[in-house]
Amino acid sequence: MPIASVNPATGETIETFVAHDDAEVQRRIAEAADAAEALRDTTYSQRAEWMKAAADLLEADVDSAAQIITREMGKPIAQSRGEVLKCAKNMRYYAEHAESFLAAEFLADPSVVTAAEAGSVWQPLGVVLAVMPWNYPFWQVVRFAAPALMAGNTGLLKHASNVPQSALYLDTLFEKGGFPVGSFRTLLIGSAGVATVLEDARVKAVTLTGSEQAGRSVAATAGQQIKKAVLELGGSDPFIVMPSADLEAAATTAVKARIGNNGQSCVAAKRFIVHTDVYDAFAELFAAKMAALTVGDPMDEAVDVGPLATESGRDEVAELVDDAVAKGARVLVGGSAPKSGGWYYPPTVLAGLTDDMRVVLEETFGPVASLYEVADREEAVKIANQTTFGLSSAVWTTDAAEQDWFVDQLDAGAVFVNGMTVSYPELPFGGVKASGYGRELAAAGIREFCNLKTFWKA
Ligand code: NAP
Numbered sequence: 307m308p309i310a311s312v313n314p315a316t317g318e319t320i321e322t323f324v325a326h327d328d329a330e331v332q333r334r335i336a337e338a339a340d341a342a343e344a345l346r347d348t349t350y351s352q353r354a355e356w357m358k359a360a361a362d363l364l365e366a367d368v369d370s371a372a373q374i375i376t377r378e379m380g381k382p383i384a385q386s387r388g389e390v391l392k393c394a395k396n397m398r399y400y401a402e403h404a405e406s407f408l409a410a411e412f413l414a415d416p417s418v419v420t421a422a423e424a425g426s427v428w429q430p431l432g433v434v435l436a437v438m439p440w441n442y443p444f445w446q447v448v449r450f451a452a453p454a455l456m457a458g459n460t461g462l463l464k465h466a467s468n469v470p471q472s473a474l475y476l477d478t479l480f481e482k483g484g485f486p487v488g489s490f491r492t493l494l495i496g497s498a499g500v501a502t503v504l505e506d507a508r509v510k511a512v513t514l515t516g517s518e519q520a521g522r523s524v525a526a527t528a529g530q531q532i533k534k535a536v537l538e539l540g541g542s543d544p545f546i547v548m549p550s551a552d553l554e555a556a557a558t559t560a561v562k563a564r565i566g567n568n569g570q571s572c573v574a575a576k577r578f579i580v581h582t583d584v585y586d587a588f589a590e591l592f593a594a595k596m597a598a599l600t601v602g603d604p605m606d607e608a609v610d611v612g613p614l615a616t617e618s619g620r621d622e623v624a625e626l627v628d629d630a631v632a633k634g635a636r637v638l639v640g641g642s643a644p645k646s647g648g649w650y651y652p653p654t655v656l657a658g659l660t661d662d663m664r665v666v667l668e669e670t671f672g673p674v675a676s677l678y679e680v681a682d683r684e685e686a687v688k689i690a691n692q693t694t695f696g697l698s699s700a701v702w703t704t705d706a707a708e709q710d711w712f713v714d715q716l717d718a719g720a721v722f723v724n725g726m727t728v729s730y731p732e733l734p735f736g737g738v739k740a741s742g743y744g745r746e747l748a749a750a751g752i753r754e755f756c757n758l759k760t761f762w763k764a
Pocket of ligand 1: 737
């Protein structure tokens, strides 16, 4: 795959980049390793100052950073600005909380372990490789980088090959804020070069956000090397609507949860599982709202849905819909790609799904919603849990006991009640099953790439 920025709204190549050769990769790994030595001796308050300075720079540059995102991967421009500002927020969050999240803990009564003093401290691991996807080209990276740098680790970024301008922007951001040179470095390499970097003794751990296939490959190398890995992979999140729900609010949120980022979000609601008592009313509202969306140039502020990021991604979504239709699914809205001009796919709603359709079990990475009608909450959970994924989930019900029951029963890394899944710096984020392992964000996120070192003093 060439390393290139291609505008998905037009299919035109904006710029191609020459991959770093072995010598440059070695130079950058060495720089990151040296920076890790320097960074671990700095104080939290020093790192926080640099992190806040980098956040200020990013915020001041929000418009041009957002344009890079939209031009490279087609997200509506207002959402790109939102992504950039969310990064700055996350950077400030970790600047403020890293020290308390990683504070030493002392055993209240050390005599139980025959010590005068005992407890644990969190220490950085060193250089962490980050393999990242194109769908949130700034947020996915900063979600990792802010806690990593605040913990005293350094980062090497292997970004998706279709977002090199985002990758190069992030290459210098933290350095500009004041972090030692090499604290965060981009490697312009293809996916075939990842294993060699991870096998390098100077690289201590890896985080990957991306597809299941990429996760398996990187986790295998990490396993072979006995290096810590965090995997944030795909999802096919359920969005359950029960009879007590506010249907108008549920349908409005359902649309937002499905079409944000042009439908290309791991935690997008993808399967809409609706109780039979409210199925017809919800389906009508939801279909009408999906049909009313504006599709077009993502640079246009009025557009709700832009193109998919790549031609192959658009073709995969079309294949899933075609497969379902060929096997008897009903198309309530959308259902076929326009013939010309960019990699667009219209907001689509499918009903009448059967288990032999690929869309039932696979991840639909585009603005396509599947509707399921269920008799009761047990059937809702059975369908919700039937995929191999377990990232997040949403359930709409005003019955408090039912809310608790769903929180308990859903096989996912998160359950959002009467709302949609959103990642917040303050809450842990991650999945179970084929959606991966490990957590990002909150205290759990910063601790993933630390050595929890126990101390015992006689
Ligand atoms: P992808 O093809 O897996 O690419 C992600 C990253 O992995 C890219 O940098 C890619 O590099 C690299 N890569 C691909 N195959 C690899 C391999 N065999 N070895 C090492 N690196 C490899 O995924 P994508 O299409 O960009 O992103 C969409 C997927 O990411 C979806 O499944 C989505 O649900 C998931 N995702 C998950 C989360 C989460 O937090 N759980 C968040 C966002 C996205 P190249 O570009 O050079 O191939």
